[in-house]
Amino acid sequence: RTDLICEAAKRLLLGFQCEKLGKESTSLTMKHFPSGGPRENGFDPHYAEGKLNVYATEGSLEKYHLPPFQVCVDYGSTSIMPYYSIPSSEKSAPQTYKGQTLDFEDVGFAFNKAFLKDMLRDDMGFKGYVNSDSGILDKMCWGMEDASQVDRAAKAINAGTDIIADTNEVFLIKQAVEEGKVSMDRIDEAVSRLLHEMFTLGLFDDKTYVDPDKAVEVVENPESHKKAYKAHLKSVVPLKN
8 A cells, every 4th residue: 555655744844843844843753765565574673584575566666665764755854764674686576767777786675776866865855864774784785795894884974874873883984084085075964864854853053952841741641652552553463343
């Protein structure tokens, strides 16, 4: 139900980020680009057994999986997160995008320039920042297992990843710059994208802190609990009644 997912993405972005991103907004990272459904044997890409995306049906990537992310782009998602998995060139049926045949590079999406820069940013028009999933430098580095952590960082950043999530190992990025594997212009570009969001949200203004008593009042509101419970009920799909 691609149409259902598109509508859900639209409502999430309008509900949290509002019509226009500003001081009343909660920014969202929408994930996982370009969808987490077509996994080989249905396995999880947190593990090597699930590291391949297999598009078994010809044209299915463009028809079923990309439209929700176009909605994310159109409604101004501040961030999009690629998934760990590798688009399998060997096991997939032919795939096209805007009439052009896709030739997959067998590396995870956080390292994949064809998907992040060429498709997401240049073709789909994404203006926010790309936030990698956790662990792409040391654990779920599919397609880059034989590379050093410095080379993994350089590959991801040059492919279009602006934030390497859940890592404090900044020295790896500094080393990549010092060795000429990543330009300072690219680092500045990535940093400016994040700072743009933070300034737009008002996070550098004087009055950015919430009233803790008001926060408790909102969180403990019984009417909010009812809405949350209703949302949870509607999210459940019984496989057997």
